[in-house]
Amino acid sequence: MPELPEVETVVRGLRSTLEGKKIRQFVFLSPHLQQKQPAMALRPQDYRGKRLREIRRRGKMIIFNFEGGCGLLIHLKMTGQLYLADPKQPADKHTHARMTFAGFRPELRFRDIRKFGFVSCLREPDIWQKVNSALGPEPLSVGWPEFWDLIKKHGKKRIKGWLLDQKLVAGIGNIYSDEILFRAGVRPDRPAGSLSRAEARKVFRSIRAVLRRAIELKGSSVSDFVDSTGQKGRFQTEHRVYDREGQPCRRCRLALIQRKKIAGRSSFFCPTCQK
Ligand SMILES: [Zn+2]
Incomplete structure (x- = not known):
């Protein structure tokens, strides 16, 4: 999607x-x-x-x-x-x-x-x-205090489901939630409320970094996506975890990427790099 x-x-x-x-x-x-x-x-x-x-x-x-x-x-x-x-x-x-x-x-x-x-x-x-x-706030413009507040208020949700919830932040789906959590070093099955302030801050920064880079590369074309001129995006070549189950992690090069169903969606993560 x-x-x-x-x-x-x-x-x-x-x-x-x-x-x-x-x-x-x-x-x-x-x-x-x-x-x-x-x-x-x-x-x-x-x-x-x-x-x-x-x-x-x-x-x-x-x-x-x-x-x-x-x-x-x-x-x-x-x-x-x-x-x-x-x-x-x-x-x-x-x-x-x-x-x-x-x-x-x-x-x-x-x-x-x-x-x-x-x-x-x-x-x-x-x-x-x-x-x-x-819809909740835009992830590229929401401020840190509001973000941290939302994390604490909806702390029972697993962070993967939290990122997918459009009423909390709007626009993130299955691909980018996995890529954001990998970059932040946070496991997708952690309850949002269990994140320390420093971990939440990493997620907050990773949201911006991942989304901005993906916009720069005109999105991910994993199935039907094309831009307004019919061209495919290029960010799929930079995916670190999404759809890479069983393949070696691109950061630690030791662990294999795992897949787990969280919040009803397949989530991909590195069991070593993400805590
Ligand atoms: Zn790893």
């Missing part, structure tokens, strides 16, 4: 090309996106002629803001892709929405093989209300 670095990569790519453009047409190509619309949703045709003011990321979600107060809330979930395509290239059966712009040839496509993703047509205030009630 695309996590913060992948979603940030998509947002940065689209922002530089689409902000300021006017929508010519916006259509859903398959019924499931329409069926998933929340109660107070706008219709795709309401967006015609609207100028795209801003594209932002919040957690793993993408938010489009248009002039006049309408917006889109997009979640890529497992296999969603949001990218610019040449209109000459035929859209396949997994392409569920399409947006074209005035005076700009490429069209924006939402493609999603497993159909868990969504594109919600909502007014901007409704989007922010929804998003802010579902």
Whole structure:
């Protein structure tokens, strides 16, 4: 599933090309996106002629803001892709929405093989209300005092599950939680509340270091992830533990990476480097 670095990569790519453009047409190509619309949703045709003011990321979600107060809330979930395509290239059966712009040839496509993703047509205030009630602070901007406070308040959760909980910090998923905990030297099955202040501080710093490096390399492409131009990311080449069960640890070179189910997810860690 695309996590913060992948979603940030998509947002940065689209922002530089689409902000300021006017929508010519916006259509859903398959019924499931329409069926998933929340109660107070706008219709795709309401967006015609609207100028795209801003594209932002919040957690793993993408938010489009248009002039006049309408917006889109997009979640890529497992296999969603949001990218610019040449209109000459035929859209396949997994392409569920399409947006074209005035005076700009490429069209924006939402493609999603497993159909868990969504594109919600909502007014901007409704989007922010929804998003802010579902998500905790951003991991790249949360301050240390707030982070430490959240660790202590939700100390019963294992640190792996703690990092995955979008209400605590938003945007971290299975890959980056493992990579963050490896970098911090903390075992994923430790209760968050058992971390010393120094260990929590290491996790806090590792979150920033790992996410920033992953954004720099345009995310991890372990399955379907592509950026806004259809290119794969490169951070998967730097994974230290994720999906490396039974392989020698890249730091100590002695222990083999183990896999354990924690908080319902496969977690990978080095039994020597992580305490
Ligand atoms: Zn190791």
